[in-house]
Amino acid sequence: MKTILVTGGAGFIGSNFIKMILTKYPNYKIINVDSLTYAGNLENLKNVDKNDNYIFIKADIRDRKKIDEIFSSYDINSVVNFAAESHVDRSIEEPEIFLTTNVIGTQVLLDVAKEYWKVKPKDKYSKKYKEGVKFLQVSTDEVYGALGKTGMFVENMPLKPNSPYSASKASADMIVRSYHKTYGMPINITRCSNNYGPYQFPEKLIPLMINNCLKEKYLPVYGDGMQIRDWLHVSDHCSAINTVLHNGKEGEVYNIGGNNEKANIEIVKLIIQELGKSEDLIKYVKDRPGHDRRYAIDNKKITSELGWEPEYTFDQGMKETIQWYLNNTEWIENIVSGDYMNYYEDMYFNINN
Numbered sequence: 381m382k383t384i385l386v387t388g389g390a391g392f393i394g395s396n397f398i399k400m401i402l403t404k405y406p407n408y409k410i411i412n413v414d415s416l417t418y419a420g421n422l423e424n425l426k427n428v429d430k431n432d433n434y435i436f437i438k439a440d441i442r443d444r445k446k447i448d449e450i451f452s453s454y455d456i457n458s459v460v461n462f463a464a465e466s467h468v469d470r471s472i473e474e475p476e477i478f479l480t481t482n483v484i485g486t487q488v489l490l491d492v493a494k495e496y497w498k499v500k501p502k503d504k505y506s507k508k509y510k511e512g513v514k515f516l517q518v519s520t521d522e523v524y525g526a527l528g529k530t531g532m533f534v535e536n537m538p539l540k541p542n543s544p545y546s547a548s549k550a551s552a553d554m555i556v557r558s559y560h561k562t563y564g565m566p567i568n569i570t571r572c573s574n575n576y577g578p579y580q581f582p583e584k585l586i587p588l589m590i591n592n593c594l595k596e597k598y599l600p601v602y603g604d605g606m607q608i609r610d611w612l613h614v615s616d617h618c619s620a621i622n623t624v625l626h627n628g629k630e631g632e633v634y635n636i637g638g639n640n641e642k643a644n645i646e647i648v649k650l651i652i653q654e655l656g657k658s659e660d661l662i663k664y665v666k667d668r669p670g671h672d673r674r675y676a677i678d679n680k681k682i683t684s685e686l687g688w689e690p691e692y693t694f695d696q697g698m699k700e701t702i703q704w705y706l707n708n709t710e711w712i713e714n715i716v717s718g719d720y721m722n723y724y725e726d727m728y729f730n731i732n733n
């Protein structure tokens with residue numbers, strides 16, 4: 381039996397991960413710690429609310445006292461840290477919260493985990509940890525910076541982040557690494573490419589374009605739209621994290637990607653075509669400052685050493701994703717109207733009181 385502390389589990393990838401784990405491992409317990417920022421939506425977890433192996437705690441990962449309380453209340457043996465400010469555009473407007481959540485929040489989690497997991501917590505030279513514990517940091521390929529027309533990101537490349545978001549994630553990666561090197565903490569870091577799939581907040585490219593297209597609103601495309609990203613279905617990302625959690629070699633970094641490079645404009649045109657709309661909806665807007673031109677992930681390490689492979693082809697994944705958003709217009713409407721924020725009150729207060 382494992383008890384996994386999942387942080388940021390009310391967000392896009394975390395909620396998909398929790399559902400996958402609870403289905404795959406009926407004897408695992410999940411503690412979902414999320415502060416419910418604008419990006420946290422408990423409606424993403426509607427169907428698991430009543431699962432006896434699932435507990436939700438509204439808390440901020442920067443709140444050391446609260447995180448300590450959680451570790452003292454549950455016998456946690458893994459942390460999977462999804463909690464983050466995750467939108468590059470917002471990091472350009474307001475960098476500070478990216479540093480406090482993504483860097484300091486990660487350090488608080490590491491520090492508390494160290495206290496509970498070390499066999500001799502007071503001995504600063506001891507690197508002996510309880511059997512089977514692991515801290516998994518969910519990072520991003522954006523920490524490597526941008527590529528030219530050729531080449532791919534490999535795990536041992538220097539980190540050259542270009543946005544406040546990617547700089548905060550790179551900093552967190554380094555803090556996680558330092559807890560391994562200095563204190564012997566069993567860790568892994570995963571660096572994944574761009575995700576798409578159900579429950580993605582509609583400020584990100586694919587759900588934004590689907591939503592605007594459905595409403596025949598204009599489709600804003602940065603610059604010339606030729607920025608290339610390596611797209612992966614969220615369920616493939618979750619299965620890769622699960623593989624690393626169980627089989628990743630202590631202290632290692634694993635890239636996660638599906639060899640699926642697409643220019644942003646290709647994605648926009650594909651969505652237009654699938655929804656039967658007109659390309660006249662496209663509106664090119666001024667490019668984002670510091671916009672990385674190309675990302676591409678070399679996934680050889682995780683595929684050859686851990687045997688992980690993505691299951692989705694991009695065509696299949698996109699078809700299913702578009703269909704999901706068509707079937708779940710209410711989910712998007714609740715976000716657009718802000719109603720999703722009431723879910724926590726309704727679910728956790730009104731029902732119980």
Ligand SMILES: NC(=O)c1ccc[n+]([C@@H]2O[C@H](COP(=O)([O-])OP(=O)(O)OC[C@H]3O[C@@H](n4cnc5c(N)ncnc54)[C@H](O)[C@@H]3O)[C@@H](O)[C@H]2O)c1
Nearest residue numbers: 388390391392393415416417419420440441463464466575
């Ligand atoms: N979306 C992608 O394409 C992608 C790709 C690679 C890596 N990642 C990484 O995966 C993780 C999850 O990404 P996502 O797209 O699901 O993000 P998201 O923005 O959808 O979700 C983030 C979650 O973290 C919570 N959160 C934010 N600050 C918090 C805090 N201080 N304390 C507790 N909870 C807090 C939010 O409420 C939200 O539920 C992030 O760390 C991100 O860097 C994302």
